[in-house]
Amino acid sequence: MLFNSYIFIFGFLPVTLGGFYVLGSRRREWALLWLAAASLLFYAWWRPLNVLLIAPSILINYGISRFLERNAQPRPGLARVALVAGIVFNLCFLGYFKYLTFGEQALNDLFGTSFILTQVVLPLGISFITFQKIAFLLDVHAGRVTHFTFREYALFVLFFPQLIAGPIVHYREMMPQFKAVSCRFDAENMSVGLTLFFFGLAKKLILADPLSSMVGTPYDQAASGVPPTIINAWIAALGFTLQIYFDFSGYCDMALGLARFFGIKLPVNFNSPLKARSIIDFWSRWHVTLTRFLTAYLYVPMTLAMTRRRMASGKPIRSARDMGASAFITVLAMPTILTMLVSGVWHGAGYTFLLWGLLHGVLLCINHAWRLIRPRIWRNTASYNRRVAPIAFLLTFISVVFAMAMFRAPSVGTAVVLWKGMIGGYGATLPQAILSRLGPIAGWLQALGVQPAWTSGSLLLTATARILVLLFIALALPNTLELLAAYEPAIGIKPAKAPGFLLGLTVWQPNRAWAVGLAGIALAGVLSLGGLHEFIYWQF
Amino acid sequence: MPEQERLATLTRILRDLLGDDTIELTMRTTRQDVPDWDSFCYVNFIVAVEAEFRIKFRIADIESFSTVGTIVKAIDTEQTR
Structure with missing residues (x-):
């Protein structure tokens, strides 16, 4: 059930919340049990088979976690x-569902084998659910979690606001x-x-979704061999960056809001990353809880082991210099x-995601190198x-933005074509209708090679205007x-000392002006319902 | 060793690592308070502290240090272990 569907907003959510409050006024345990059961129904909605998996x-x-708790x-x-x-x-478990097909394809590509590609249906949210369970096992083993019951564990694993795509x-x-939540209505x-x-619904439906056709066309064209000129390439790359930005930002806001209805606060997951x-x-700032997971359980242990080894062999890093x-x-x-x-292959099983991850890895290294040299x-x-x-x-x-083109492109080749377009490899054009209205500037532009x-x-003007407005929202306005x-x-969010x-x-502020404004946003959001675009992050 | 002395040692180590002599650590300082104190620098810092005090932190602890103060206290615990 999508957060942005009629059945969710007008059916599932009111019933779940109403039941939660009513049961909560009798006994808290019932309310929490109800919440876990509703979450399971939420998960089962698309394919009941998913629950069996x-x-x-x-x-x-x-x-396993019970065993760890007793024997650690x-x-x-x-x-x-x-x-x-x-x-x-x-x-x-994750590998079978997510990587089997890609693994077979990669083997075929590498060794010329001819495995027949298996088509496996991906259970929804499996990448998120798996990482969360691994974190739980590590926490129990380290003694950071003690005394938990099955009911608590089930609620933690199933809690629907963050079940499919985090945080x-x-x-x-x-x-x-x-344990502390009152399970009652709280204004x-x-x-x-x-x-x-x-806010999240509006970001998703009004800001992100209309971009999908504007972005889709140039990517499809590039994939089918039509080279993009510089302006089209930038519209494609910027457009997708903004699409995934508002799509994920909207999702994260909605998840925070949904959890808050039940009196629960989720961790920060998205904090104006383009700033x-x-x-x-x-x-x-981008997908903060994934960064947190990978840093804590992968990056720090590796770096720690390497650094300790260097230290032990008498080559300490006393200073960056x-x-x-x-x-x-x-x-x-x-x-x-x-x-x-x-991180790259976690997002998707494919060469583009792998290369996107590699690209960000290299960028991070350059960033770190500069931090060492700069002082x-x-x-x-x-x-x-x-x-x-x-x-x-x-x-x-x-x-x-350059890296996002790799993330979105259907193949590595398409991304490279797009990159070449972005640096002007396929020339620059402007619509005749625009050039003819530019007067003397048109002459200069044509002298510069603009055809x-x-x-x-x-269409070009609408696309440009849309991108500029969205950039303004993302870069200049305060976030939710x-x-x-x-x-x-x-x-952990606290007011800024000097806003x-x-x-x-x-x-x-809970005042009339905000109530009216918010009602407007809610109305605009609800009236845009019905397109049923999935969240981009739900496919991971 | 009193708290202040430990803080001074930690401050010196971090100044060396970041090449910034204006850093002043207190018991309440968090990583967000110090510009450029990223995960990489944090690990270097931890290993340098381990070498300085001849101790070894447990990896689960390293992740849960929330302030400089918790590190100072952990040094105490590890040294008396």
């Missing part, structure tokens, strides 16, 4: 074996909330939840690139950050977390 995995994970202290060796077995089980949550940040939770939910001033900064090339490769580049490759050239960090900010932002933005084309001028900061919209001028004007 996911239920055994839940049960097996529960069994008295028998650490045995617990370690169980932990590894549990992780391997989860990875195999990837930790048991230790969710369960204390479930503040309801109004904050509604604000988040309808980032470095690639490292970008990854601390004396880090040599070999240290850079073993301690930094290898773990970073490996982590980003995993030697420019001592004063504060003045550097101030002066270089615009350039840093622009470089980051362009890198992200007239018999394409629609109004900032607007609602006084009401802790996500775990900017725009934020000061627009900060959320």
Whole structure:
């Protein structure tokens, strides 16, 4: 059931929430049980078969975590074996559904074998669910989670606001909330939840979805061999960046809002990533909980092992200034690139995702290398950050947009064609209708090599205007977390000490002006329902 | 060793790593408070602290240090272990 469907908004949600409040006024346990059952129904809605696939995995994970809980202290060796077995089980489960076809194809490509590609139907949200379960096993093993019942575990695994596409949550940040939540109607939770939910719905339906046809055409054309001219290539790349931006931002807002209806706060997952001033900064703002997961369970252990080994062999890294090339490769580049490759294939089984991950890995390495070299050239960090900010932002933005073309393209070849178009490899054209209205400027443009084309001028203008408006929203306006900061919209969010001028004007308050504005946004969102575009992140 | 001395040592290590002599750590400092203190630098910092105090943190602890203060306390625990 999509968050942006009639059945969800007018059927499932009111019934689930109503039942939750009614049962909650009698006994909290009933309300929580009801919530878990409703979540299961939510998951089963598309294909009831999905439940049969996911239920055994839940049960097996529960069994292993119980075993870990009991044996972590008295028998650490045995617990370690169980932990590894549990992780391997989860990875195999994911691997079968997600990577079998790609694995066969890759083998065929590499060795000329001719495996027949198996078509497996991907259970919804499997990548998210799997990562969350692995995190849970690791937490139980490390003693960060103790004393849990099956009911609590099931609620944690199934909680529908974050079930399909995250945020990837930790048991230790969710369960204390479930234990404390009143399970009754609360005006503040309801109004904050509604604000988040309808902001998200509007972002998805009004800002993101209309881009999909505008973006689809140039990608399809590039795939079928029509080379894109510079303007079309940029419209395609920028358009998709903004589409996935508002699609995922909308999803994250809706997830936060839905959880808040039940009195639960989810962690921050999306925090104006296009405002980032470095690639490292970008990854601390885009899909924050995935970055958190990969950093904690993959990147840090690898880097830690490498760094400790260097330290033990008498080659300590006392300071950034004396880090040599070999240290850079073993301690930094290898773990970073490996982590980003995993992030890439986690998004999708295909060469484009792998290369997208590799690209971000390399970008992160360049970013880190610069952080090591820069203090030697420019001592004063504060003045550097101030002066270089615009350039840093622009470089980051362009890198992200180029990489997104690889993420979206149906094949690596198509992405390369698009990149070539973006740097002007296939020339530049402007619609004749526009050129003829430019007067003397048209002459200069043609002297620069801009060719007239018999394409629609109004389409180009609408596309450009749309992109500019969306860029303004993404880059200049405060985000929902900032607007609602006084009401802790996500775990740990606090109001800024010195809010900017725009934020000061627009900060959320439970007053009449906001109620009217929000009603308008909600109405616009609901009237746009019916297209039923899936969230991009639901396919991962 | 008193708290202040440990803080001074941690401050020196981080200054060396980031090449920034204006850094001043307190018990309440978090990683977000220090510009450029990213995951990579954090791991380097942790290993340098381990070498300095001749201890070894558990990996689960490293992830859950929320403030510099929790690191200072963990050094105590590890040294008395």
